[in-house]
Amino acid sequence: MLRRVDRVQIAVRDRAPAEAAASAIFGAELIRRDEVAPIAARRSLMQAGSSVLEFLEPSGAGPVADFLARWNEGLFAAGFSVADVEAAAAALERNGVSFARASGQLFIGADATAGMRAVISTFHERAPAGAIKWIYEVTNVVADWRAAAQRYARIFGLDASRFVAIESGDFGYTGTLTMFEPPERLDRIEISQPASSAAAMGRFHARRGDSLYMFYVEADDVEAIAQRLRARGGRFTPRKDGLRDGLWIHPTAFCGVLVGVSRTTVAWRWSGAPERAK
Numbered sequence: 001m002l003r004r005v006d007r008v009q010i011a012v013r014d015r016a017p018a019e020a021a022a023s024a025i026f027g028a029e030l031i032r033r034d035e036v037a038p039i040a041a042r043r044s045l046m047q048a049g050s051s052v053l054e055f056l057e058p059s060g061a062g063p064v065a066d067f068l069a070r071w072n073e074g075l076f077a078a079g080f081s082v083a084d085v086e087a088a089a090a091a092l093e094r095n096g097v098s099f100a101r102a103s104g105q106l107f108i109g110a111d112a113t114a115g116m117r118a119v120i121s122t123f124h125e126r127a128p129a130g131a132i133k134w135i136y137e138v139t140n141v142v143a144d145w146r147a148a149a150q151r152y153a154r155i156f157g158l159d160a161s162r163f164v165a166i167e168s169g170d171f172g173y174t175g176t177l178t179m180f181e182p183p184e185r186l187d188r189i190e191i192s193q194p195a196s197s198a199a200a201m202g203r204f205h206a207r208r209g210d211s212l213y214m215f216y217v218e219a220d221d222v223e224a225i226a227q228r229l230r231a232r233g234g235r236f237t238p239r240k241d242g243l244r245d246g247l248w249i250h251p252t253a254f255c256g257v258l259v260g261v262s263r264t265t266v267a268w269r270w271s272g273a274p275e276r277a278k
Contacts, residue, residue, distance in 0.1 A: 001088055001157030002180050003123050005135050005187045007052035007079030008215050010255050011067045015044045018055040018255050022046050025228050025254060026217070027130025028053055038100035038107045039063045049217065050126040051135040052079065054119075055255070063109075063117075073256035075212045077107075077117035078138035078189070080156070085122050095155045113155075114148035114191070115210030116140045131224055133264060136186040137177075137216035141205045145175040145193040148210075152178055152189060164272035166190070170240075172199035183273045186218070214258035222246055222263050229253060 012018040015033075022028035028048040036043050040062025044055040056076055058065035067076055082088040089106055092099055099120075100107045106120040116138070128134070142148045153160040156178075164177040175192040192213070194202035204213055219225055226243055229236050234253030239246040245266050249259040268276040 001082055001091060002080045003083060003187070004081040004180070004185070005051070005078065005138055005189075005215075006081040006121060006123070007054055007119070008075060008135060008138065008257075009054040009056055009077035009079060009117070009119060010074070010257055011041075011056050011058075011064050011071075011076040012073050012255055013057065013068060015042065015055045015057045019044055019046060021232075021254055022048060022053050022055070024232055025225065025234065025249070026053075026132050027228075029129050034103065035059055036102050036107075038102050040065060047126060047129045049128045049130060049132040049134040049219075051132075051217070054079070071208070074251070075215065075257045077119050078140075078212060078215070079119045079121060081121050081123035083123055085120060088120050091157055092155060097155050110211070114140055114142045114151065115208075116189075116212050131219060131221070131228065132261070133218040133220065135215055135217050136262075136267065137188055137190050137260075139190040139192055139213040139215065140210070141173075141192050141194060141201055141208075141213045142175075142210045143193065143205070145191045148191045149176050149178060152191070162272075164270075166192070166270065171201055172196045173201055177271055179272065182271075183276065186267050186271055188271075214260060216260035216262060216267070218262050218264045218267070220264050222261055225249075225261050 026048040028046040031045040041056035041064040046053045056064045097112045108118040110117045162179045167174045172195045173192040177188045180187040197206045235250035237248045246262045265278045
């Protein structure tokens, strides 16, 4: 059912500086501003690459205001595109997943998943804009990655035989990549179970429980992103094998969100098709 990780939603107190940050770091371009009743938010939609960044500012009491009060600014929801939203709605209903509707989208609460709010939109091809190619991954930290993987395969109509096992000694987790359309695309939910509360991911999970942790983008020129961050005084960390292949943007540099940047195709090294990495 899921075709792309086509957007993320980010809760912010003020959309204006968030829009400026997205433009400066990713070359994002404003699509429109509107309001979303189910989550009580004023929204700015910006295209970055062929994906969308949605910045959510509370319009009153509701989920976005509650998130900000509890966690401050940060990653609120993952966004996925499907060929047919009505067919997706019917599939979710068959699997007992409740959702709200607005603006042609489906809004799924964190209690229906493994702590991951989600928004489902209609798939659109977009000509890339800005300094990245697209969002390809959202990371969902969980206490039981196998249970989460089984649930996502069922409610999102994913083929579990395509999933790729992952394990990191450096970052202290095990889990799986729920590949949507391999080997053509990298789009997936990374489901990660921390092995220890000593590492950053483990500390995050100890505070928040099952939840969204970060998202990843691909870019042809990672150094260009680094230059944009330097110009703003934004913190980032290069990959241990070098800045050419990727970096991580510190939450202080972008609306409280940890963002991974991978050079185009590099992520295939650990995503089940290393021969595709250039």
